[in-house]
Each structure stands twice: as structure tokens, then as C-alpha cells.
Amino acid sequence: MTAPTAPAGGTGGTGGTTAAARVAGAVKVYGSGDTEVRALDGVTLDFTAGRFTAIMGPSGSGKSTLMHCAAGLDTLTSGEAYIGGTELGALGDTRLTLLRRERVGFVFQAFNLLPTLTVAENITLPQDLSGNRPDPEWTDALIDVVGLRDRLHHRPAELSGGQQQRVAVARAFAGRPDVVFADEPTGNLDSRSGEEVLGLLGGAVRQMDRTVVMVTHDPVAAAHADEVVFLADGRLAGRMEAPTAERVLDALKEYDRRDRSGVAT
Template sequence: MTATVGRQAQAAARANDVWKVYGSGEAQVVALRGVSAEFERGRFTAIMGPSGSGKSTLMHCLAGLDSVTRGTVAIGETTVTGLNDAGLTKLRRDKVGFIFQQFNLLPTLTAQENILLPLSIAGRKPDPAWYDTVIDTVGLRDRLGHRPSQLSGGQQQRVACARALVARPEVIFADEPTGNLDSRSGAEVLNFLRNSVREHGQTIVMVTHDPTAAAYADRVIFLADGQIVSELIEPTADTVLDTMKKLDTPAEVAR
């Protein structure tokens, strides 16, 4: 179950020749065709691609939310592929954090209770120093007693980020975290995510279709038709946009 130590140990998440096929026969859809990728520790990686490129599927498979048809997925030293429900639950509890497009806060709980929910589910106590750091970083100290309905979209998403961070997971998967936010709130959230990578060494994998958002990442990988087609290190909004444009005309894409 554990991978060998060495260069691979540096990867927080890894996909190895991952195939994902939905349905069968006529209705068969191949979402991923042999994707192999590594997501280094302490880096902010964005996955981009047009609609239907398989970027969300890749993230779901990496996070153990969806099973793969072929190939293997690993988070840190744990091979995700083949884990049973109990194993997957433990994985989600200890190694993975999520940030969703829809924020997905429990409407009945206060901001503070939402942030601490993963820990209380796991029956753990928060590290008070780290908890304070997270709260200060997201800047929600005066809002902790509020319900989600009393918070703005940006604030809700920052609560969601704090919820993902507070458990110090191996990797945080963010699914279009700015998709439901205006550009100012979006920028706030992205800055905050980047800071948590830079300052606290958090690993983040983010799916987005917004080039501006992707520009906050250290690295962008591009998916089209279920395959990785390109990659950018230290991207800017312009380079991302250029690459995206090329993807729209598949003939020009270099394999």
C-alpha cells in the first residue's frame, strides 16, 4: 500500500495511467484516457480545460470520490485505488480537504461550527495555534458566530477554505472555488489559497476554467478529451489564455 520513498514521496497526489469510462455499449463515454500526473507537495496546481475535457472527473478520481476504470491513484503514501468505504472515509478524514463551487456549508451551523465540523466528525481537537492562524488568515474572527445565510458569498467561501485548512490535510481539492463569486471576492479567496501554499506549505489542486484564477497557481495542466495536452509553470493570465485558445483548435495542439 505504501509507495517507495524517494522522488515519488515528494508528490502529494499522483495519477498513474488513469482511465475512466462511464456507461457501456452505445452510451459509453470515455472521460479520462490514460492520464498520468503528479502534484507536488507544497505547490498550487490548477487543472484547466474546456467543458467535458475530464478535468472534474480527474479531480474526483484523485480525491477518491469516484473510482477509476483502469490505472492507479495515490494520495501521499496511500494508494487510493481499491480502498473500501472505510479506507476512503479515513482518507477523506485525514488526508484530503475539499472546497466546493457551491460553498456547501451546513446552513444550521455557525461559521465556527462549520469550520470545526471535519475535526469534530473525526473526533479530534483543533490545534489552537493553527486554528488561530487559519482564522486570522481568512479574516473571519468577527464573523464566527454568524450563520452562512448571514454571510456574503466571499465570506462563505472563506469559511469553506478555513474548514478545508484547519485539518491540515495532505492535499486540498478545490472545485471551481471562484465560480460563484464576483471578481473581487474571487481574488480574495485565491490570494488566500496561494498564501496558504506559500506560507504554510499546503498542497492545493484546483479545477477551474477561469484563466485569471489559474494564474494564481504555480503550475497549470491542461486537459482536453480526457488527456493531458499541455502544462505551464509559473503561469500568467495571458499565457493561460493563449494555451486555452490553442486547445480550442485541436489541430494545433502539440502532443
């Protein structure tokens, strides 16, 4: 079945230079004194609407921290984070929760499905919580895109890991969010299931005019993105358009070599 299309005038992405999410001068510090850790050190970065961006870097580079702060799951020590034109630091807890529910989608490594709900109920959960009625046509098309038509009345325990992550992908896009953040979405999957999930994320960007930002350590996963952003020591270290697994792996090796040798990145 043909993938659903974005509504006219929607906020999912224009394919131009509009930023679906961005950070400016982002600093995140954990602890203080001798135990202080500077996880982000002045990162300024746009995540362009209608694009699939992967965030990569050595362990401890700040990639997960960047995603959490850009998505409003964590707060910056200084600097600014935006979803569209909305500055997250200016929002109180209630408004921030509503923004995440209505304008941001999430896909996590651990699936995070509610075990007592069916597949259909898990997919529409964000809309049910917000009191917004799901769009039946959009939801119906999503179900076909992720291939779960015959599993709608099953519960997560009755599904494979790959099927559970497909439910999570459908749930993330069900509300037509401005941007979907995916944190190691293939980390708990075998290679075949992982490829299927990455194909779904890429298809959502290219066929449904959505925006995806994915944190991953896997060069093969990153090769599905339109662009890879590299972090090192909490700073933006580089960007790569039209990545391949081989080019990404070579870049990671170089950043790791510089880190071990003490060369600034």
C-alpha cells in the first residue's frame, strides 16, 4: 500500500532549510568541582525538516545527551534548544510535557510499549493521552506501512522484538510530530529486523515528509540517514552527507585516533 502523505501546510518537514529542531550554544554539565563532566560543550546544530539525521561519536562523546536535550527530555545548563520556533527552556513542566506529546515522537532501544495494551492501543496512546482523536486514515495507512495489520489485537508479549519496534515506530509517527527522535532503535534487534526498522524510518522521511534524528553507534545504521553528525568530547566534530557504512567507520576510527592521541577535534 502507498505510504500516507503529509497534509498540506503540515509541520512535518518541507525538505527545505527549515529546522525541525535545533540547539544553539548547547552546554550540559553534570556534577561540579572535581566530579564535573561537560557532556555538551557549546554545540550549535540544526536538524533540517524533512531529513533523516544520524548522530554518532565515540563513547562519552555526548550524542545521547544532545538528543535528550534537543527533544526536551533533559534541560541544558546553558544555551537554547528549539522544536520548530519554540524555545524549550522558556516552557514550564506542563507546557513542555504537552509539547513532547503533541510535536515530538520517540523510538527507544527498549521499545517502551505498555504490556497491557494491544498493538492498536499502543499506536494511538499519545493521542489518547492528549485527548486528541487519532486521524483514522493516517493511522490506518501507518499500520499497513509497518506491516502490522494482522497483529492489531495482539499484546507486546505475543510479538517478536522486530514487531514490537515496528509498533513503536508507528506510535512515534501516529500524531504527525514535527520530529521523531530515535535512540539506538536497532540496539535490541537482529540484523534483519534492524534493517526493516531503519527502512521504516527512512521511508517515513522520504515518503511521508517526516523528520528523524537518530542516535546510533552502528555505521550500517547510520548509512540509512541523509546526513551524519559527529560529536567528540561534547563538541561538533564534523558532518557527512550521503553516508556509507565504510565512510562512517573510517571517520569514527579517525575521531577515536585523535581522541587517544590528544589531538583536538
